[in-house]
Amino acid sequence: MKDYYEVLGVTRSASQEEIKRAYRQLARQHHPDVSVEGDDMGARFKEINEAYEILSDPERRRRYDLFGEEGPAASLFDRGFEGFSSPFGDIFNLFFGRGQTRTSRAPQRGRDLLYTLEITLQEAFEGTVRSIEIPRNDVCSACGGTGLEKGYEHDLCPDCGGEGMSTRTRRSNLGSFTSTVSCQRCGGSGEINTHPCPDCEGRGSRRIIDELEVSIPAGVDDGDRMRITGRGEAGHRGGAQGDLYVEVRVSEHDTFSRHGSDLHALVSVDISEAALGTDIEIPTLNGEERLHIPAGSQPGDVFKLRGKGMPEVHARSKGDLFLTLEVKVPRKLNAEQKRLLKEYQRIESQKKDAPGMIERLRKAMRTS
Ligand SMILES: [Zn+2]
Ligand SMILES: [Zn+2]
Incomplete structure (x- = not known):
């Protein structure tokens, strides 16, 4: 058996840094491209790499320290492989529970569901109640989710004897692989149902269309999610029902755009109104409002109506409404x-010619 520590020339207590340093130095010396002696050096290079691969990985180094050299199968199919039969494969299975694919018999919580609900900005402003229909699995009321006919219990799976797993051995030129797979008959649970509930045919759940009313609070924003406990998919083996998430999509409004709890909109007046000033009626999500445009207002001037924006969810405060002035130039004029x-x-x-005159006037004032 090769001693990887010896291969790299480090002690068994070498740090990761020392191992890395030793490997770099050796790899430089023994790289096939720089070596002149050919095959032998190639083999040495391979050995160095193999040693480094194991010792640089804390988990593999730990296993190597415990059990010695890993077989080729182990180094080729390390992560994610169901189980392997190196000389130590069985020990690994024993100690680390590798290849455990058995389905748990413990209760499993049902999946959560996501429903997307589109509402208008007006609805988001006022809050609304919507009824929605969710197709989902519900726990079978006849069997309470067990899938069993009243008075019966599950039987041990005769195929796997209740283990839930079966073992397969494959041979290849790299060695033999033992993989553990879920029992096909019982799906890994180790038990079978010989007396299924007549209502749900043993599934433990029924397909339903769940009708529910969702109340959307005023101030809800695009992308907000609400959780409705226990209205997701049915659990398995008596596990809790999942939850339903309702995600709100607020559609775009023709007049208002929203930034947090503030609303923005454009208001238009004509040239004379901007120059002379005026009072105009403007729409808000809460009815008409009067807005005073002072004389001499410029295009792009912004007017702020405090508290006329969106409400904030579960708070008394409200955002503001910002109105940006647009000044229309008439396209056609009558005589x-x-x-x-x-x-x-x-x-x-x-x-425009006046400055001269004004200058003269100023002079006159100064001299007087
Ligand atoms: Zn089975
Ligand atoms: Zn049932």
């Missing part, structure tokens, strides 16, 4: 409007 705007334009251009 009267055109005349007035031209007049406006004329006054504006006079104003």
Whole structure:
């Protein structure tokens, strides 16, 4: 039997760092590409790699320390393999419970379910109650989930004698592999049902359409999930029922966009309204509101209506409503409007010539 510690030239108490260092040095010396002696050196390189592979992995090193060299099967099919028969395979099975695929007879909780519920922003604002239908498995009321006819119990599986497993041995040029698989007849539980419940045919559950009312609290946001305990899939062997999760999707609104509990929207006025100021009616999710646009408002000005945003779930506070001003330029003008705007334009251009005049006026004021 090879001594991997000897191969790497380290002591049995060598640290991972020491092992790594020793390996690097040896690998450099014995790499087939740098060696001139051919095959022999190749074999030595392989040995070094093998030793490093085992000793650099704490779990494999521990096993090696306990049981000695691992067989080739072990190093090739280490992780995830059902079980192996190196000289020590059976011992591994014994000590580490490898290949245990037996299905537990313990109660198993049912799966959780996810239901996606789409609501409008208005519904999210007000809160709503929706009835939904969930197709799912429910515990059979006749047998209470055992799947057995009244007065009967499970029998031991005759195929596996209640072990729930069967062992298969395969031979290959790498050695023989023993794998342990679940018993086909009982599915690994070790027991069979010879008197199934007539209501559920032994399944322990029935397919139902569960109708329930979900109450959606005001302020709910897109992606929020609510848990409804015990309305998921039925458990197995008397295990608890899973839970139902209702995930809320809030659809987009034509007018408002939402950022947390704040709402944003655009309001439009025409040029004269922006210049002269006005009061306008604006829609909110809670009815019409009056908004004062002061004279001289500019496109892009933002008005904040405190507390007119979304409510927060289970809180009294509310977000704000932000309104961004849009100023519409008329596409068409009638003769009267055109005349007035031209007049406006004329006054504006006079104003542009004004600085000279104003300068003169200022001077006059200073000297007086
Ligand atoms: Zn069986
Ligand atoms: Zn039943």
